[in-house]
Amino acid sequence: METKIKVSDNLYLSKMGCGTWAWGNRFLWGYEPQMDEQLQQVFNLCVSEGVTWFDTGDSYGTGKLNGRSESLLGKFTNEYKGNCQNEIAIATKLAVYPWRLTPQAIINACQKSVSRLGRPVDLVQMHWSPAKYLPWQEKPLWKGLAQLSQQGLVKGIGLSNYGPKNLQRAYDFFQAEGVKISTLQIQYSLLSTYPIQELGLKQLCDRLNIQIIAYSPLTLGILTGKYQDINNLPSGPRKGLFKGLLPKIKPLLQTLDAIAQNNQKTIAQVALNWCICQGTIPIPGAKNVKQAQENIGALGWRLSPAEITELNTIALGLEKKMIQNIFQTT
Ligand SMILES: NC(=O)c1ccc[n+]([C@@H]2O[C@H](COP(=O)([O-])OP(=O)(O)OC[C@H]3O[C@@H](n4cnc5c(N)ncnc54)[C@H](OP(=O)(O)O)[C@@H]3O)[C@@H](O)[C@H]2O)c1
Numbered sequence: 001m002e003t004k005i006k007v008s009d010n011l012y013l014s015k016m017g018c019g020t021w022a023w024g025n026r027f028l029w030g031y032e033p034q035m036d037e038q039l040q041q042v043f044n045l046c047v048s049e050g051v052t053w054f055d056t057g058d059s060y061g062t063g064k065l066n067g068r069s070e071s072l073l074g075k076f077t078n079e080y081k082g083n084c085q086n087e088i089a090i091a092t093k094l095a096v097y098p099w100r101l102t103p104q105a106i107i108n109a110c111q112k113s114v115s116r117l118g119r120p121v122d123l124v125q126m127h128w129s130p131a132k133y134l135p136w137q138e139k140p141l142w143k144g145l146a147q148l149s150q151q152g153l154v155k156g157i158g159l160s161n162y163g164p165k166n167l168q169r170a171y172d173f174f175q176a177e178g179v180k181i182s183t184l185q186i187q188y189s190l191l192s193t194y195p196i197q198e199l200g201l202k203q204l205c206d207r208l209n210i211q212i213i214a215y216s217p218l219t220l221g222i223l224t225g226k227y228q229d230i231n232n233l234p235s236g237p238r239k240g241l242f243k244g245l246l247p248k249i250k251p252l253l254q255t256l257d258a259i260a261q262n263n264q265k266t267i268a269q270v271a272l273n274w275c276i277c278q279g280t281i282p283i284p285g286a287k288n289v290k291q292a293q294e295n296i297g298a299l300g301w302r303l304s305p306a307e308i309t310e311l312n313t314i315a316l317g318l319e320k321k322m323i324q325n326i327f328q329t330t
Contacts, residue, residue: 004052004087005281007182007211008156011122013089015276016299017053018046018292019215019285024061024068028236031065035287036072042292043076048083049296055185055213055283057093057127058113067116074117091123093160093185096130101137106144110153124148125158125185128327131166142170146177158183158213163195163330164204171208181210188214188280189223190252190271190315191245191322199330202279214275217282218268219322222246224294225253225267241323248320255314259307265297270311272298277308 004012022029023039043054054073061068070092077088094100094109113121126145130137145157159170162184174181184205186195196202196212205212218224221234222242230246233239256267263270268284272295275282286292303311315321 005211007123008180011089011155011182012087013123013211013281014050014052014087015281016051016272016295017055017091017213017281017283018042018051018295019283020054020056020069020073021060022285022287023056023072024065026062026065028238029285029287030234030236031062031068038288039072040076040079041289042286043073044080044082045289045292046286046296047080047085047088050084051292051296051299052084052087053089053091053122055091055093055215057095058109058116059093059095059127067112070113070116074119078118089122089155090117090119091125091158091183092117092121093125093127095127096137096141098134098137100141102140103144103147106141107147107153110148121154123156123158123183124154125160125183128161128325129159129166129329131329132327139173142173143177146174146179149179150177156180156182158185160185160215161187161325161327161329163199163328164201166329167201167204167208167210171210181208183211183213185213185215185283187216187322187325187328188212188275188278189217189219189322190256190274190311191219191223191249191318192216192324193315193321194324195328196278197316206279212280214278214280214282216322217272217275218284219245222249223256223268223271225257228253245320245322249318252311252314252318255310259303259311263301263303265301266294268294269298270303273301273303274308274311277303
């Protein structure tokens, strides 16, 4: 396994993590409890192969299944015996629900995650910023995150869906509290280059020593190349999204395919390796062992500078890209 990335004094993350939004989500991802055995195998495979950290959220799991992703991770961590067992790290994201208004609300939310996980949270992240619609909610929640860190209840704190102006404000706040922001999680892939290319978040994060985590690095699966026939698309919201995207992103899929063949890799592996080459940590979601195995194959090699330039140029020139998360701030 390649060396891990240090994001705080006592938290090290593998160069790729595993996203678990689908683990409990029926609406977008078609989760069914019968999938749990397979998901446990995904977990075991990832850890044993050195992909030792998992991204979850306290809002993951639809309806009655709310919190399911965290509960499954708790069970899987607890039952795992094997290689890298002591390196497992769990990053959760606390939702900015409108009724979470005080520092204590964030602390309570984190404690609930801890009880679902049956173990401490390693990295606690604010899922999104309320700056665009309820700005006064934000500081008390930052304060709660700072207190979790100051009390030693977590090893690191992170933010998600923040743009540069908002991130700088947060940085100043946490600095005054003596707390480091370890990570920023953003929607980033060859089809979601906006946060870095247009908002300039990488330069800022490098300056502030904040590690970028790339979520939806496969653009919900379309960058695996498996959804190319518009008559054979996944059901649910992805169907409409992919239908709109596919005719416009052919040059990108063709280039990914050519580069994949040159490197004896797959399209998904090239798309993930590109994220790594941009200095981000991708956290692809995986629903079965085959997907996880393929995604792990994005580690241990690097695209050439010429290949990266080629991909950047194509991505830049695309007529259409993935819509950005509505919570992304500037
Ligand atoms: N901070 C935030 O606001 C936020 C938002 C979204 C996501 N996230 C995090 O980021 C993680 C990853 O993003 P994501 O799950 O949205 O999207 P993604 O990683 O871009 O795509 C994941 C999906 O693609 C398909 N897939 C993955 N690997 C594959 C492979 N090798 N071959 C074929 N298909 C493959 C699977 O779905 P199918 O098999 O159904 O196609 C899988 O569920 C999430 O799980 C979550 O932890 C965070």
